[in-house]
Amino acid sequence: MIPGAHLPPLRAVRALSAQLCPSRHLCSGGSRNGGESPPVQSNGDGVREGEEVVSGLDAGRFPREMLLRLPPPGGRPESDDGENCSPGHGQRRQFFEDVRLEADRIFRILLQDGPGFSARQALDEMRPKVSNALVRKVLFRIVVSVDSVNRERYPKLAYKFFVWAGQQEGYRHDTSMYNLVMKVFSECGEVKAMWRLFEEMAEKGLPVSARTFHLLICTSGKVGLRRRLVERFIKLSTFSYRPFRNAFNAILHTLLTIEQYSLIEWVHEKMILEGHSPDVLTYNIVMRAKYMLGKLDQFHRLLDEMGKNGLTPDLHTYNLLLHVLGKGDKPLAALNLLNYMSDVGCVPNVLHFTNLIDGLGRAGNLEACKYFFDEMVKKGCEPDVVCYTVMITSYVAAGKFEEAQRFFDDMLVRGHLPNVYTYNSMIRGLCTVGEFDKAFATLKDMDSHGCTPNFSVYSSLVSRLRNAGKDSHANNVIKYMTDKGHYLHLLSRFGGYKRC
Structure with missing residues (x-):
């Protein structure tokens, strides 16, 4: 957040972008692509969703979500492995090394399961000390080992171990363990098994995290099913992101990562209808969705609304605005916005310049690209590989x-x-x-x-x-x-x- 910062009035930005200036390469009346709206390829939800092969002028470009990234709500996302011990703590290092060796033994036992060999019996005889660290390590080992050859067998092994571990005295599965088993099922296309685990979590009253939602939504391909899933998570008292605005933000962020822009609009509408006020993160996500869907008028209305609600733009808001101005071939307005950012103490960094240059490049204004690249270097920003x-x-x-x-x-x-x-x-x-x-x-x-x-x-x-x-x-x-x-x-x- 930038205390005391306010966006320049939207009409002023538009007016600046329309002004003529002596240098042709710093001002253009419109996009060389025929407008500001980005091209959107359709799928079942009406938007592009992660195509691997891109053709045309945008082939080979960084995906916009890689540049226009947002931090996950609540800070760092949940870890799958969890071994974040300091290298200076010898006892902790030894503990995790012992856990790793034990997990390797268990993994080898599980691989032998079949006719003539009972993995469950072998685990009973082994009598390992079951802990969160051990269960996490075994399940994570299975997750990273899934391939096209074993994708039918590994979910059964993971679930067999999961059930066995849950029956050991002094140990109970937590949410992260359920998420890891769901991850195995997700990698192997076992959607029904994921839902059964989700039902089991709800029955046991375990808190449901944004990671749980992410795993389920990514495997629920149909739009209708995804909407029902969102409805259910919104109503869950065990969804761990509270207050409700944070729960909505966690859902919106996940939908952004899988490029479900139309569904973001729908969730935002439900959020407003249920009386939850959006914050800066909410606006950033929804404005991103509006832009990706080519709804520039709604994008600008949200920007105005954000200011009227007294919310201060952050680095990510400016990042998106600069890309939009670049893609709309508005270099003069972008220059004024960069100057404004510096005036209010939000010094543009290499990511801001990169997103602006990316937008201008998509618009075909190479002279403006070169100008802002040189300006970035003059201001002491070292260009990176991106x-x-x-x-x-x-x-x-x-x-x-x-x-x-x-x-x-x-x-x-x-x-x-x-x-x-x-x-x-x-x-x-x-x-x-x-x-x-x-x-x-x-x-x-x-x-x-x-x-x-x-x-x-x-x-x-x-x-x-x-x-x-x-x-x-x-x-x-x-x-x-x-x-x-x-x-x-x-x-x-x-x-x-x-x-x-």
């Missing part, structure tokens, strides 16, 4: 690969290692200028530096090679992917490819 990647991606999307290459080289000189998005943009840029051999070499270089290409990198390179009539080169890329064992389950997406 900022460089946003600049590189913007220039690649505009077909200016030489400028993108200069930013890539400068990034390396400054000691920043490229990430998967950086490499993806450079590979796309090399394909654009016909340097296909260099693009394939960059893919191999990326892998050799421990940066595993995501499927979007492979898909983009194969598509561009095929479009250029280089089918044999495209097949070499697919073969490289299969030889590395990457994304074999998505091999069918490369139509016409036959694996030898």
